[in-house]
Amino acid sequence: MFHCDVVDVAKNKITLEKAQAFIESHKCGASLFFIGTVRDNNNDKTVTGITYDSHDGMVKKSFEEIFDEANKTLQLQHPVAFVEHAKGYVPLGGISVVIAVACKHRAQVYEFSRYIIEEIKKRTPIWKKEHYINEETSWLDGKKIEAK
Amino acid sequence: MKIKIELFGAARDFANDNILELKIENQTNIKGIRENLLQWLQKKHPNNSTYSNIVKNSAFCDENNEIVHDDYLVSKEQKLCIIPPIGGG
Numbered sequence: 001m002f003h004c005d006v007v008d009v010a011k012n013k014i015t016l017e018k019a020q021a022f023i024e025s026h027k028c029g030a031s032l033f034f035i036g037t038v039r040d041n042n043n044d045k046t047v048t049g050i051t052y053d054s055h056d057g058m059v060k061k062s063f064e065e066i067f068d069e070a071n072k073t074l075q076l077q078h079p080v081a082f083v084e085h086a087k088g089y090v091p092l093g094g095i096s097v098v099i100a101v102a103c104k105h106r107a108q109v110y111e112f113s114r115y116i117i118e119e120i121k122k123r124t125p126i127w128k129k130e131h132y133i134n135e136e137t138s139w140l141d142g143k144k145i146e147a148k
Numbered sequence: 149m150k151i152k153i154e155l156f157g158a159a160r161d162f163a164n165d166n167i168l169e170l171k172i173e174n175q176t177n178i179k180g181i182r183e184n185l186l187q188w189l190q191k192k193h194p195n196n197s198t199y200s201n202i203v204k205n206s207a208f209c210d211e212n213n214e215i216v217h218d219d220y221l222v223s224k225e226q227k228l229c230i231i232p233p234i235g236g237g
Contacts, residue, residue: 127157142235
């Protein structure tokens with residue numbers, strides 16, 4: 001079972017309650033929550049928030065591919081995952097991403113969660129514009145995407 | 149013919165609108181579209197190396213949400229998206 005979405009935070013919220021309700025399963029004995037949040041410092045600059053931009057269609061496609069790959073690569077038993085990423089302005093301490101996973105046994109949830117976030121970083125078209133205390137902003141450098 | 153380029157990430161700073169329109173020859177490949185976009189930038193933002201580097205390091209995706217190779221030929225009026233280097237999470 002898999003749920004993914006890009007959440008426009010000006011209109012909706014990413015909540016752990018929703019993630020927990022989705023991943024609950026009597027077939028799973030372990031669940032794990034990863035929460036990405038906006039921190040106050042990057043490259044020696046004081047950060048006040050981040051605006052996330054997203055190509056929603058590619059992002060959802062990428063999340064689905066990552067879930068399928070994780071399932072095959074890690075040979076997961078009863079995998080369940082919930083992935084939501086923010087789009088729009090997220091203030092300091094706000095949630096940028098939630099990855100909630102569940103599996104039959106505990107060892108697999110650590111691998112599963114880690115696999116998803118690392119692959120998102122490598123290939124999912126999401127961009128960050130940092131906002132600083134002096135009201136300046138800067139798009140962060142990223143990784144070039146190549147055609148398959 | 150005309151094509152549309154939807155802007156994302158740092159490329160959003162190229163224009164006030166999120167979509168640019170470029171005139172291209174029929175059967176132009178992505179490499180040619182990149183050159184065309186660089187020429188457009190040179191007119192709008194002369195000698196802006198930050199913007200030109202974004203274009204040089206960006207991929208392009210088609211209407212099926214697939215990243216296309218540099219030799220992909222554009223033979224009809226369509227929308228492409230510019231995909232600058234990514235870094236979410």
